[in-house]
Amino acid sequence: MSNSDPASMSPFSRLIVTGGQPLEGVVRVGGAKNSALKLMAAALLAEGTYRFCNIPQITDVALMADVLRATGCAVRWEDADPTPDLIIEVPAEIEPVAPYELVEKFRASIVVLGPLLGRCHEARVALPGGDDFGPRPIDMHVSGLRELGAEFETVHGYIQATTDRLVGSRIKLDFPSVGATENILMAAVLAEGVTVIENAAREPEIADLCELLNKMGANVIGSGSPTMTIDGVGEMHAADHCVIPDRVETATYLAAVGTTGGEITIKDARHEHMAMLCEKLGEMGMRISSDADGLWVLAPTRLRSVDCPTLPYPGLATDFMPFLVALLSTTEGVGIVTENLFAGRFRYVDELRRMGADIRTDTHHAVVRGVDRLSGAPVKAHDIRAGAALVVAGLGAEGSTIVSDAQHIARGYEDLAGKLSGLGADVVAE
Numbered sequence: 001m002s003n004s005d006p007a008s009m010s011p012f013s014r015l016i017v018t019g020g021q022p023l024e025g026v027v028r029v030g031g032a033k034n035s036a037l038k039l040m041a042a043a044l045l046a047e048g049t050y051r052f053c054n055i056p057q058i059t060d061v062a063l064m065a066d067v068l069r070a071t072g073c074a075v076r077w078e079d080a081d082p083t084p085d086l087i088i089e090v091p092a093e094i095e096p097v098a099p100y101e102l103v104e105k106f107r108a109s110i111v112v113l114g115p116l117l118g119r120c121h122e123a124r125v126a127l128p129g130g131d132d133f134g135p136r137p138i139d140m141h142v143s144g145l146r147e148l149g150a151e152f153e154t155v156h157g158y159i160q161a162t163t164d165r166l167v168g169s170r171i172k173l174d175f176p177s178v179g180a181t182e183n184i185l186m187a188a189v190l191a192e193g194v195t196v197i198e199n200a201a202r203e204p205e206i207a208d209l210c211e212l213l214n215k216m217g218a219n220v221i222g223s224g225s226p227t228m229t230i231d232g233v234g235e236m237h238a239a240d241h242c243v244i245p246d247r248v249e250t251a252t253y254l255a256a257v258g259t260t261g262g263e264i265t266i267k268d269a270r271h272e273h274m275a276m277l278c279e280k281l282g283e284m285g286m287r288i289s290s291d292a293d294g295l296w297v298l299a300p301t302r303l304r305s306v307d308c309p310t311l312p313y314p315g316l317a318t319d320f321m322p323f324l325v326a327l328l329s330t331t332e333g334v335g336i337v338t339e340n341l342f343a344g345r346f347r348y349v350d351e352l353r354r355m356g357a358d359i360r361t362d363t364h365h366a367v368v369r370g371v372d373r374l375s376g377a378p379v380k381a382h383d384i385r386a387g388a389a390l391v392v393a394g395l396g397a398e399g400s401t402i403v404s405d406a407q408h409i410a411r412g413y414e415d416l417a418g419k420l421s422g423l424g425a426d427v428v429a430e
């Protein structure tokens with residue numbers, strides 16, 4: 001894996017999108033970033049060799065590989081069909097540390113806290129960085145792990161967690177946080193006795209993680225429901241697993257074809273992971289049908305506006321919102337988007353306005369009045385999904401849109417430019 005340097009996986013810093021072509025053809029969606037990263041963290045729970053298939057070759061995966069290496073694991077890619085497998089070798093002894101140089105680059109690294117505590121009874125994890133959308137505290141992670149018996153202090157920018165023994169407990173989350181659910185879950189699998197997580201997050205990526213944990217010998221029931229019960233086991237072992245397809249990448253292609261019009265097939269996409277989004281897009285005028293191979297999508301040249309509130313799963317995901325705002329920028333009428341998860345997640349709206357979008361924001365609401373057409377402009381990607389949303393907007397715009405800071409996009413997309421070009425779009429990475 002030649003990827004210690006994340007820049008080596010994102011050799012481009014700009015995407016140049018020339019709009020106007022309807023999208024046509026077939027695109028294959030890759031493995032889910034938000035699942036892959038957690039599966040990799042889960043490997044820390046037990047010694048042995050893991051083979052993961054369908055892991056996307058993106059910068060965040062390269063960074064998580066480096067986090068694992070810092071604990072003493074060996075990580076490499078091995079050729080396989082249709083995508084390489086990720087092989088992780090976890091030694092008998094690991095170093096329970098996640099260093100600042102890596103953690104500050106991506107927030108998801110905080111999920112090593114639970115497995116390190118579970119396995120080593122101690123962990124030293126730098127306080128996380130990541131996407132720039134408002135304050136993202138980890139109080140629920142910490143209080144849940146405290147209830148299992150961990151003690152915390154913050155020293156020189158690191159969270160230091162220690163415990164003599166973890167003991168199962170009943171933990172009620174104030175909010176169904178994805179990261180807190182995952183950290184508590186991954187510590188609880190090796191705790192003594194039974195842990196119940198109430199108001200747990202229900203995202204498909206959590207169900208995927210539970211499937212791997214159970215293959216590794218854990219005893220988790222109720223995944224995908226608000227109450228998860230974990231009966232702690234004394235020991236776990238390595239296992240192989242294939243990551244689920246990425247519903248956020250799928251949403252990107254859905255919004256893209258919604259913007260340009262056209263007919264595409266999104267191979268491997270799973271309708272059941274994004275039913276609410278498909279329903280919304282149907283209300284807007286798109287036709288979407290699903291079968292075992294993926295989604296078939298037909299979009300007319302202009303859609304109708306709808307209101308879109310974001311909510312925890314199974315609601316409309318906050319990660320879909322930047323694409324929906326880009327899409328609503330040129331639909332007929334007015335759509336109100338309400339962001340209920342991350343307060344500061346509207347920075348990209350200023351960039352869309354530079355393309356001629358008519359959007360007003362007020363606290364966590366955005367009022368999007370559709371215009372006939374956006375016009376290409378130089379714009380900046382502030383985070384992964386914001387960057388992809390600007391690409392979506394550019395696909396429907398007149399002229400060329402130059403998305404700078406596009407290395408953010410490579411954190412979560414494997415060859416977005418190539419995949420969109422395969423659908424007939426004019427997108428060049430440089």
Ligand code: UD1
Nearest residue numbers: 034108135136137138139140141177178179180319341342
């Ligand atoms: C994950 C996803 C991210 C997605 C988000 C919500 C990964 C790598 N990232 O992020 O793409 O947008 O779920 O679906 O999987 N909160 C607290 N205290 C905590 C934890 C969270 O107040 O201890 C708040 C957050 O600030 C936010 C909300 O809860 O307002 C949701 O956060 P959470 O579900 O934890 O998101 P992440 O796991 O960080």
